[in-house]
Amino acid sequence: xxxxxxxxxxxxxxxxxxxxxxxxxxxxxSPSVQSSAEFYGAEIVTSMGTIEIAFMDDKSPETVTNFxxxxxxxxxxxxIFHRVIKDFMIQGGGFDTNFKQKRTYNPIKNEAxxxxxxxxxxxxxxxxxxxxxxxxxxxxxxxxxxxxNHTDDSxxxxxxxxxxxxxxxxxxxxxxxxxxxxxxxxxxDVPQVQISIKEVRLLKK
Numbered sequence: 001x002x003x004x005x006x007x008x009x010x011x012x013x014x015x016x017x018x019x020x021x022x023x024x025x026x027x028x029x030s031p032s033v034q035s036s037a038e039f040y041g042a043e044i045v046t047s048m049g050t051i052e053i054a055f056m057d058d059k060s061p062e063t064v065t066n067f068x069x070x071x072x073x074x075x076x077x078x079x080i081f082h083r084v085i086k087d088f089m090i091q092g093g094g095f096d097t098n099f100k101q102k103r104t105y106n107p108i109k110n111e112a113x114x115x116x117x118x119x120x121x122x123x124x125x126x127x128x129x130x131x132x133x134x135x136x137x138x139x140x141x142x143x144x145x146x147x148x149n150h151t152d153d154s155x156x157x158x159x160x161x162x163x164x165x166x167x168x169x170x171x172x173x174x175x176x177x178x179x180x181x182x183x184x185x186x187x188x189d190v191p192q193v194q195i196s197i198k199e200v201r202l203l204k205k
Contacts, residue, residue: 037057037205038204038205039055039068039202039203039204039205040054040055040203040204040205041053041054041055041164041167041202041203042055042067042068042071042164042200042201042202042203043200043201043203044076044169044197044200045197045198045199045200045201046081046172046176046195046196046197046198047194047195047196047198048172048175048176048195049169049171049172049175050168050169050172051140051166051168051169051170051172051173052166052167052168052169052203053123053164053165053166053167054164054165054167055067055163055164056114056116056162056163056164056165057163059111059114059116059163060111060114060116060161060162060163061111062108062109062111063108063111063125063134063161063163064163064164066105066108066134067138067163067164068202069105070093070105070136070200071200071201071202072202074199074200075102075136076092076093076136076197076199076200077197077198077199077200078096078097078196078197078198079092079093079094079095079096079097079102079196079197080092080095080096080097080099080194080195080196080197081176081191081195081196081197082094082095082099082187082190083187083188083189083190084176084177084179084181084189084190084191084195085142085177085181085189086142086177086178087142087143087177088141088142088143088145089139089140089141089142089145089177090139090140090142090173090176090177091126091137091138091139091140092137092138092139092195092197093126093136093137093138093197094126094135094136094137097194097196099184099185099187102136104135104136105135105136106135107127107130107132107133107134107135108125108132108134108135109132110125110127110131110132110133110134110158110159110161111161111163112149112150112158112159112160112161112162113150113153113158114150114161114162115149115150116161116162116163117144117146117149117162118141118144118145118146118148118149118159118160118162119141119144119145120141120142120143120144121140121141121165121166121170121173122140122141122162122164122165122166123138123139123140123141123162123163123164123165123166124138124139124140124141124148124160124161124162124163125137125138125139125160125161125163126138126139126160127160129155130155131155131158134161139160140166140173142173142174142177148160176191176195179191179192179193179195180192180193
């Protein structure tokens with residue numbers, strides 16, 4: 001079965017991520033993250049510049065802890081922004097530079113009921129049609145995308161959990177959002193010039 005991560009746009013679905021085969025979760029052992037209290041944010045160092053984000057751990061504690069776990073494991077290093085849609089969002093955190101989908105930890109609980117809106121500059125989790133299916137992939141909103149917000153507890157209305165916001169480098173986010181895109185190996189909206197995440201540096205409080 002192909003694995004798809006997507007965002008609902010009105011009544012249509014956009015594929016956010018896919019792999020040729022369903023990926024098994026990586027081993028349960030992972031860097032210890034007791035809580036998100038140690039870090040206030042992170043620097044996402046990309047091939048086009050650095051983006052700094054601030055966590056919203058008071059409203060999205062499990063989601064922030066999940067992101068920190070991946071960052072501590074250096075999981076994001078060498079991944080790419082594999083999907084970019086102008087005036088919508090940029091998405092990464094799941095594929096390496098060879099466009100191979102990386103194995104992930106187990107999915108987390110969707111905390112979109114925290115009602116943090118998907119506004120321009122916020123960072124949210126990508127997921128499948130299953131409400132609690134987010135793993136490593138995240139996206140940054142290029143504009144206010146209110147249709148991605150939590151409206152009810154159904155699969156259609158649960159929404160996409162915001163867990164951080166860009167505090168520096170929104171110009172880099174916009175630059176990535178302007179990248180020319182096309183099709184690649186069955187994927188849509190792929191930047192024609194690869195945009196990589198060199199590393200994610202956690203910022204201590």
